[in-house]
Amino acid sequence: MTADRYHLTVTAGGRTLLHGWWHSETTAHRKFAAWIGQHGDRPDARITLTDEKTSAVLTQWPQTR
Template sequence: MFESMSGGHQEHPGGADRYHLTLTADGRPAMHGWWASEAVARSKAARWIGDWGKPGTRVALVDTLTGATLTDWPGAP
């Protein structure tokens, strides 16, 4: 279910939603979602950071078409 965490290219099972957002807590997958719109996905990422961002959590937004990481919070230590 959380194959994207392995670093490989992943697509949503439905194929249409290109932006994948994941939340990990203490290194374990906690939540994820897929969106077709980059603007919506970025908005969700900001919301997740505001709602769930605390020590031990990470929020990552990846463009599954290009493999580019668009958001990585809190970033590298």
């Protein structure tokens, strides 16, 4: 585990395919948008950005209803 606060994951089919951590929330949001473009076409893809300090989900794709 890393000390960076913002954790980004890509999951599909119940498996984590990719993850990364960033210290900067701005950078993490920029990566989130980029990862939607790069990995959003995978079947059942879910991309989630979490604040590791508060355990809050900051954003996810696709949006839940």
